[in-house]
Amino acid sequence: MRGKILRERPNCNHSCKFVQSLVLEDMEARSINTNEHSNEEPKVINSDGSSFEANNGSLAGYNSLYHLLESNLPPSLFKEASRLLLGVNCGKMVSPMPMPNSVYAMAKKKSFDLQAYRFNAEPEMMRPPRIVRVGLIQNSVVLPTTASFSNQREAIMQKIKSMIEAAGASGVNIVCLQEAWTMPFAFCTREKRWCEFAESIDGESTQLMKELAQKYNMVIVSPILERDINHGETIWNTVVVIGNHGNIIGKHRKNHIPRVGDFNESTYYMEGNTGHPVFETCYGKIGINICYGRHHPLNWLAFGLNGAEIVFNPSATVGDLSEPMWPIEARNAAIANSYFVGAINRVGTEVFPNPFTSGDGKPQHADFGHFYGSSYFSAPDASCTPCLSRYEDGLIIADMDLNLCRQVKDKWGFQMTARYDMYAELLANYLKPDFKPQVVTDAFLQKESS
Template identity: 85%
Template sequence: MMPFAFCTREKRWCEFAEPVDGESTKFLQSFALKYNMVIISSILERDISHGEVIWNTSVVIGNHGNIIGKHRKNHIPRVGDFNESTYYMEGNTGHPVFETVYGKIGINICYGRHHPLNWLAFGLNGAEIVFNPSATVGELSEPMWPIEARNAAIANSYFVASINRVGTETFPNAFTSGDGKPAHADFGHFYGSSYVSAPDASCTPSLSRYRDGLLITDIDLNLCRQFKDKWGFRMTSRYELYADTLARYVKPEFEPQVITDPLLHRKAS
């Protein structure tokens, strides 16, 4: 079983890659049906139909035990020890929102939480809850952890469930990342601290930093519409301006819109 794929240093992990309808999904389908749950399962996906390319994928299992769909991680980190580009590709599934019996959900996988436009796109597609399954360590990202998801919930008028693992992953072979630090066999402490944020800027207490836990919380999806109406972000945003800037930015001949003070570079007389 591969309940959470975390593959960055040891290629032996690839042995656990599986199709979307593989063993992990089949195992969880029975629980979704038995307990009337919608389950998001993170797997290391092996795309059998396309040359066995590997993806970081979340599978959405419906409360009837059916597979609703999948989302592949959009953003692949290349930060220090976390260089995942040798394991899987950037995702090609866009920003899907899955309509389930419990609401419309999106999945912003791990490193994608650092990209505001990733959060935005799930909101534009109608998400009411966005889940952020993550495996991240203290030294790298902990100061940002309480901020990014809450900001996304506020800016996009949806709930965010921030999920992070706990513990230390130790590898059999020491490694370096070309940063001058001595060789080491782990990434550091995965700090947990999972929590849920709401569009009204409130949030639940976080789970433990050191122990596994289960967070259960009631949420009122009506809050999404109420805060859209209150703040009017959708009506006051200028998407046409952003779209124009982005369309120009992705072209090789892009020039930043900078107006320079004509006196800035004036030569002294």
Template identity: 55%
Template structure:
């Protein structure tokens, strides 16, 4: 359990480093400093009452002569499952709905335009167990299930786009299960869905016993606040996954996840940030917090003793920009919402400067009439 009580890297640095050294360390770790947002006092008070963290930062882009700033605020939500895993399914889902209702209320007060919840947010991450009941009972229709209807109400009430990752039951196609994110417009319409493209078979992550790789490709959704995509959890380990969302036009790629300290924490600060740099887009990495204990022991096929949990989820949600800068992370131990103000003009500006995608894609985009020497 080493590290499960460690609040955050940022708090540790702030506690032990003098201000001048702290600023230099943050410059090296995080790139250009992000401006701290002046969030409403009512939102901060509500977050305190609700016992969740609230942070806000802004990324700047250069002023342009022919385009106005394209400013959008995103909200990243991380949370623990508030009830024991053996609580009745409907009670667990309802409790999480109420929790998100309070958090989205605060996000709306902060001017958030697009909000994204963590992977499989309505349930414990039970895919380690390989058991079917009761965990498959959390699965819902992406189009008209109770969670989608709940998120539609949130979207209409607050005028926000909602990204809702759920366990999907596709009743129209043989009751197949998928790990899915539903995208709901600010008017409450279901814009569509995307499915997890890569499924881990690593350690306790036995997810292929529930669902397989998605079959919807790399969809990008046009919202009134910009073009967004959802690269669910394990997809962040695959550079070409990020690239495909970028080539399809995404300006913001959300990465709702559920990942544990012993397995991936050293990778976490690198992958989404590197994807933002390589693909000239904003990336939003979201991870749940806490531990989840299951009624029955399970093994991992690695010779180790059977156990009822698979470690701690370390939170640390953050946003990275195409210029390599990033926000500090949320706590490793607390529920929270990170508000980030983005100027989408930065995507094109960095693309024009660095052009990382151009050399590799040039042969693919070469018109037949162009001679090779012209390239």
């Protein structure tokens, strides 16, 4: 089948459509075989400790789209597909970056995916490079959800500790963890007992992060389930930003709470009240757009208006709901707002003791779906890295020259050409009860209706 397709290959001007048709026809012909890949189909821990094959949403058992193409395209076509898929940074593809052998050994021992890349900027006459090494960590839960909550959290904390230690050994300056990293993403169940995982801003997980931040001279972005002791023990979906001296710089609460499918988060917490803060660290200005906020362009915009150079998007989302959107939204935000974005998603399938329903007519089920990982970085010039695995724990590292943010602003002028006054006027009018949309109706339509 593939030989026939290659003989009919069109010219490079149509390479994008050709790559798409090649992959689709290969899949239809079942020529993509999961046995060709080094990664086995993932196992899922049942509530009783047994395992079953994951329903991970992929048609071909692939580890990532990048590896799917790499494994099935001729080198020349894969190079062109990579250019279209990942973009170009300073005239070149985003290049892999070697890490110390000791770090690869740590990744192998702890069984997590390790990738590293470099984003460049053009040399400047007046400013030296501002290179920051940034890491993203995606992880699965460790124990069955029937284990004691304290044991579940401790097991996850020990896993994350070893992965942060690998980041520290790699010279990472800033690392961001996934949404609600200390617990299973149990908000689908609507059971209030999971509130026990909530902790104060300076709770157990933060104490561990403070130790690691100070040890490795690292800024750590730690998303947790917060219990606000001073305000009636209200629960929030919160990110704690810990400075490289082991100090708490500040916190930010999730702005947008989903009400779709199994995302029953509003049963536990409501919209945050911290605005769109940008945290000025010794390595750069960072913002955090938590999970569902990535679907709201104005949320991304607000962090840019406040001066962010890097915006993290710690998430927990599943394949059936959002996977086609995942490689687009964070990348588009990086382009539109001229900053770097690090998108993080948890990985694995979490099974809960009591089946629950989604309120959409589907039968009751005990799992949320497959969290497909696929964490990645995107740059303001539209270049991006390949994603981490859909199945495995992972650490992805990127060196980024923050000078690229201003260079892209100067080149494209998105901020200069924006019409903030018009947008502000429209939004102000939209909030009024008597708002009327600005619609110009064809006069012939009016005549026909009369």
